[in-house]
Amino acid sequence: MKARNLRIKMGSGFSAILVIEAIFICIVSFISINLFYKKHTELLYNESAEVLNLYFIRVEDRLREVENLSFSILSDLTIQRHFNAINEYGDTYEGYLAQQQARSKLLYKLFLVEGIDSIEFIDNNDQIIRAGYKPKSHLERDIETIKEIAYETYGTGTWEVNLSGDGSVSFVRLIRDITKPGFKPLGILLININVDHFMSYSSVVSSEFHSDILIIAGEGLIYSAGQHPVNTKLISSDSYCPYKITAIDGVNYFVTERKTDYVDWRFISMIRCDELLADIDNLKQFVIIIFILSIAISTGIGFKFSGFITGTLVQLSRGMKHVEKGDYNVALTGLDRKIIIEEVAQLQHNFNIMAKRIDYLVNDVLKKEIKIREFKYKVLQQQINPHFLYNTLDTIHWMAQGYGLDNISNMVRSLSSMFRAALELEDIVTLSEEVGILQNYITIQKIRFEERLDFRMEIDKEYLGLLIPKITLQPIVENSINYCLEKYEGICHIRVICQKRNGWVEISVSDNGPGMDREFVGKLLSGRSKHTKTGIGLKNIDERLKLFYGDEYGITVESDRGKGTTVIIRIPTTEKVSA
Known part of the structure; x- marks a missing residue:
């Protein structure tokens, strides 16, 4: 009876220790899963926001083409x-x-x-x-x-x-x-x-998920892409929220929203939550099953181990009684340490299996997210076959020449050269190659605006071997055309001058446009301007120059209201390739 009581007490103690260990591990696992869920949600929002932003920019560009067409008509x-x-x-x-x-x-x-x-x-x-x-x-x-x-x-x-x-x-x-x-x-x-x-929207999410797009003006639906139901509360909502979980007909949707300053519209992306979080829910269920099995195994191991210990103690007690009687020829069975190691290791082995399984599932989910991201960018970047465009533009060029349409021929040839340079040249090019891209762009704009665009460039041959990030000059000249020519009447004068000053090279782009005050210039260079393309463009160019050359180089803007604008690009004289 005493041996039995001892076995129960020891079994309960060992089992309690193992159960506490199992509970602790499961709690840590649940905390890890919750942290992973938050990280997963943040990653999902960033991905949805990127795709929605790309779509929003594409729609805005198309709308601006129509606005430019109206200006062409008037x-x-x-x-x-x-x-x-x-x-x-x-x-x-x-x-x-x-x-x-x-x-x-x-x-x-x-x-x-x-x-x-x-x-x-x-x-x-x-x-x-x-x-x-x-x-x-x-x-x-x-x-x-x-x-x-x-x-x-x-x-x-x-x-x-x-x-x-x-x-x-x-x-x-x-x-x-x-x-x-x-x-x-x-x-x-x-x-x-x-x-x-x-407003056409080509889904950039893999077939495992289904993303819908809504475009809303005020309380009216302009465009809807997808088969998910449209919630009137979602359309009429006045409160702006970058992302949220919304229930529609009993189904939760992950909703990402984007607003535009160009038109008073809202762009909304919707993805079913049950499709996105299926792997995480499976992971939670797996942890619960492992938790239950761990408690059951821990209890069994505790009682079995205690039985082995108490059996050994009973054997020792009986041997001592033989010694008391003078029987010294007693041999006690030794402790089987192999059995102890196997029994205790069983629980550790089970927990190792659980940890490996959790690690596998977490990595599997992350790999899926990475594949989704790669797929999105491939779909967006490979929508147009470069060789098809080259052949098509070349065909248009020769057809235009055949019909004697020299302007169209020159425009298509310049556009083809720009497109080829943007895709095939390295990220860092010589100033000569960068000037070639700019000249092709100016050829197109001269055909478009004719005598209203007066463009001149003064760059000595000694500077043409300097290295510069690709597509640095063209966006700056494009900004000058947008502000100086497209929004106002009269002749737009643009000058690009390259000269050496104080140990570095300065490339200045000047125009006779309306100019800007200092506060607006600061917003442009910091990327805080509502003029999204211009602000981010100048900011990105400045960051690329600083990244390639150092913080002492980059872009400065000199401008006053009514006195035009000059953008100065500062680069070193040492970053140069041999002729």
């Missing part, structure tokens, strides 16, 4: 003459001819940008001239509303949704007579886009 002197004739002659035969000629020109402009359904012009007499695939035949009842919108923007243009009651998206702009003093209004220009084409 600055076309031929179209200006047609619009003047339409307003002057009205319903006469001359007016009818002017309408036909204007419609022909608008139709030509329509083909310059893909995805435009129609272009419409409303003259001062409320007559509508339509050109395109899907003219809005029921637009007449909204003319007064459209006029109010156009005049409120003072000719800068604005994006409007559902003007005709059919969910369409249109760019509205007031057209003024730029050929005469006074800039009197000639009418209203509407460019109606194909929403499905402009």
Whole structure:
């Protein structure tokens, strides 16, 4: 009886120790899983935000193409003459001819940008001239509303949704007579886009997950890509949240949101949580099963080990009684240490299996996330086959030459050269190669703006071997064109000058644009400007120069309101390749 009680006590003690150890390990495992869950959620948000941001930039670029097209129309002197004739002659035969000629020109402009359904012009007499695939035949009842919108923007243009009651998206702009003093209004220009084409979203998530995209203006849905249900609460929500978990019809969705300053729209990405967290849920269930098995095994091992110990003690007690009686010829069975090691090691072995399994599952989930990230970038970066584009551009070039269209031929050849340089050149190029990229870009812009762009470059041959990060000059010159030429009338003068000063080389890009105050310049260089492309572009160029050459090099901006802008690139004279 005493041996039995001792066995129970020792078994309970050993089992308690092993169970406590198992509980501790499982608690640590659950804490690790929770930390991994938080890290996984953060990683998921970053990935979703990157993909959504790329999509948002792509849509914004397409919308800006339409805005630039409207500027091209209002600055076309031929179209200006047609619009003047339409307003002057009205319903006469001359007016009818002017309408036909204007419609022909608008139709030509329509083909310059893909995805435009129609272009419409409303003259001062409320007559509508339509050109395109899907003219809005029921637009007449909204003319007064459209006029109010156009005049409120003072000719800068604005994006409007559902003007005709059919969910369409249109760019509205007031057209003024730029050929005469006074800039009197000639009418209203509407460019109606194909929403499905402009907002098309190619999923960049692997087939294991399904990501949906929503584009919302105010409380109205502009575009939806995917099969998940659209929650009206999600659409009408006024509070901005970068990411959140939202329940829709009993199903949780991981929702990422992005806002744009260009248009008052919200871009939303939705992914089902059960698809994203399936591996983590399986991991939790596995840990629970291991925990239960560990407690059961620990209890059994404790009692078995205590039985072996108490058996040995009972054997020793009996041997002592033989010695008391004078029987010295007693042999005690030795302690079987192999059995002890195997029994105790069993629990450790089980925990090792659990730890390896947890490590395997965690690494498996992380590997999947890495593969998802690689897949996303490959899909976005490989959507266009470079060889296909080269061959296509080359074909267009030769066709244009065959038809005697030298401007188009030169433009296509320059575009092809820029595209090839951007993809095939190393990240660090010579100043000569960088100048080649810039000259191809200027060739395209000169064809586009003709005499309104006055560009000159002064770079001595001794500097052409200097090394510089690829595509450094072109974005800066593009910013000058955007601010100096596209937003204002008149001739834009841009000068690129390279000279040695104080032991380094300075490349300056100067323009005669409107200029900027110091506060705005600071925001551009820090990347805090609402002008996303310009700010981030200058900031990135400055960071690349500092990374390659050192902190004493980079970009400085000199500008004052009404006095133009000069961007100075400072590089060393020692980073040079031999001729």
